[in-house]
Amino acid sequence: MALQQKGMHGTWVSRWTFIMAATGSAVGLGNMWKFPYVAGSNGGGAFVLMYLACILLIGVPVMMAEVMIGRHGRKSPINSMRDAVDDSGADPRWGYVGWMGVAAGMLILSFYAVIAGWALDYIFEVASGNLIGVNGASAGAVFDQLLNDPGRLVLWQTVFMLLCVGVVVGGVKRGLGVAVEILMPLLFVMMLILLGFAVVKGNFSAAWAFLFSFNFEALSWRAVLEAMGQAFFTLSIGMGAIMAYGAYMPQNANIGKTILVVAFFDSSVAIISGLIIFSIVFATQGVEPSAGPGLMFISLPVAFGAMPGGVLIGSIFFVLVSIAAWSSAISLLEPCVAWLIETKNMGRITANLLLAGFAWLLGLGSVFSFNIWSEYKLAGFTFFDFLDFLTANIMLPLSGLMIALFVGFVMKEEAVNAELEGTPSLVAEFWRTTLRYIAPVAIAAVFVMGIYDKFLS
Numbered sequence: 001m002a003l004q005q006k007g008m009h010g011t012w013v014s015r016w017t018f019i020m021a022a023t024g025s026a027v028g029l030g031n032m033w034k035f036p037y038v039a040g041s042n043g044g045g046a047f048v049l050m051y052l053a054c055i056l057l058i059g060v061p062v063m064m065a066e067v068m069i070g071r072h073g074r075k076s077p078i079n080s081m082r083d084a085v086d087d088s089g090a091d092p093r094w095g096y097v098g099w100m101g102v103a104a105g106m107l108i109l110s111f112y113a114v115i116a117g118w119a120l121d122y123i124f125e126v127a128s129g130n131l132i133g134v135n136g137a138s139a140g141a142v143f144d145q146l147l148n149d150p151g152r153l154v155l156w157q158t159v160f161m162l163l164c165v166g167v168v169v170g171g172v173k174r175g176l177g178v179a180v181e182i183l184m185p186l187l188f189v190m191m192l193i194l195l196g197f198a199v200v201k202g203n204f205s206a207a208w209a210f211l212f213s214f215n216f217e218a219l220s221w222r223a224v225l226e227a228m229g230q231a232f233f234t235l236s237i238g239m240g241a242i243m244a245y246g247a248y249m250p251q252n253a254n255i256g257k258t259i260l261v262v263a264f265f266d267s268s269v270a271i272i273s274g275l276i277i278f279s280i281v282f283a284t285q286g287v288e289p290s291a292g293p294g295l296m297f298i299s300l301p302v303a304f305g306a307m308p309g310g311v312l313i314g315s316i317f318f319v320l321v322s323i324a325a326w327s328s329a330i331s332l333l334e335p336c337v338a339w340l341i342e343t344k345n346m347g348r349i350t351a352n353l354l355l356a357g358f359a360w361l362l363g364l365g366s367v368f369s370f371n372i373w374s375e376y377k378l379a380g381f382t383f384f385d386f387l388d389f390l391t392a393n394i395m396l397p398l399s400g401l402m403i404a405l406f407v408g409f410v411m412k413e414e415a416v417n418a419e420l421e422g423t424p425s426l427v428a429e430f431w432r433t434t435l436r437y438i439a440p441v442a443i444a445a446v447f448v449m450g451i452y453d454k455f456l457s
């Protein structure tokens with residue numbers, strides 16, 4: 001029984017390692033690539049405020065619920081979820097939630113590796129000096145060149161996937177624990193260096209005004225929903241990643257406080273990325289904050305190419321993005337690896353290679369959707385867009401909603417209370433109310449609007 005309690009995968013050395021691991025999962029392309037352009041497209045300030053509100057009122061409570069299920073079961077998300085269901089005498093179909101999370105994780109990993117590959121490629125693209133003095137059009141052409149070269153995309157996708165396998169093969173303590181404890185602080189240091197550069201060389205005051213002047217007239221209802229979707233993705237909620245990491249969390253760590261720290265780090269990185277990117281964007285002529293997904297890969301090189309020291313600063317920036325993507329992708333792989341080890345009695349290396357191989361193969365679909373398959377559409381989507389839509393707008397909100405309802409209403413009180421030990425009762429009550437009522441209604445709204453927007457409007 002004592003062995004069972006500890007779980008078969010081991011635990012983090014300390015609460016701090018959990019914080020670093022969870023932050024590593026949360027901070028990724030979602031913060032550095034997606035947050036700035038989504039905020040930019042939605043007019044800045046008011047969107048940022050909504051995003052932060054969503055993190056606090058929806059993200060944090062749901063994230064706590066995921067950690068609880070994970071730490072209660074101490075297994076892979078699928079099995080932890082099943083244990084919680086069995087324990088509570090609930091309908092076994094609740095167990096599908098774990099499955100959906102793990103499936104979403106695999107699908108996301110497949111295209112996440114491709115985009116992370118762009119960042120890896122850009123380390124060398126910028127370092128080579130090719131982008132010195134480029135304007136918007138020529139930077140766009142350089143980016144298109146990358147997208148139109150399947151061989152180059154596959155190369156970086158493969159390199160990225162191998163980097164992930166390397167860490168996850170090492171196991172929880174040796175691999176994940178050590179990696180995140182080195183990578184995350186390094187990331188913060190590099191961000192601060194870049195922020196310093198942005199303050200000195202960029203238009204920092206314009207960036208600040210853009211992100212923190214709350215013009216509510218520019219904020220549409222849809223933008224509020226986008227802010228919430230971003231909150232989900234950025235915190236890695238609804239995919240089992242945080243559940244899997246929760247399974248390795250020391251029993252004496254306070255879940256609420258710990259998750260608040262993680263959410264704080266995650267939001268800080270998003271805001272700092274925004275400040276860096278917009279400081280540079282506003283200091284560069286012809287680059288708009290609303291440039292969309294190309295904001296980072298097309299516009300920033302223009303800025304780096306025009307600035308003194310831009311080759312070095314630009315390369316550091318893409319190293320940083322790659323590191324952040326790396327520690328996020330690790331958390332997409334780990335839940336499935338843990339599950340194969342538990343249930344199929346598979347070795348860690350075999351499980352890793354099998355799953356990474358599967359995600360890699362599926363990722364080829366995304367690679368080709370930017371070039372040789374760009375004409376092929378599935379319900380109006382390219383392969384990449386389809387996976388992105390399926391995971392972010394369907395699977396993620398659905399499993400997030402289920403987790404909120406399960407822990408809020410179905411999971412055995414005793415088990416929930418045991419996980420809340422040490423939490424002041426007022427805080428616990430606030431959490432429960434938010435999880436039961438505010439989060440489910442809000443998540444359902446994202447889900448309905450996502451489908452409505454895409455297919456019915």
Ligand code: PFF
Binds near residue numbers: 025027105234239329
């Ligand atoms: N949170 C990561 C990001 O913001 O880039 C993406 C992510 C990682 C989502 C892990 C889900 C996950 F399980």
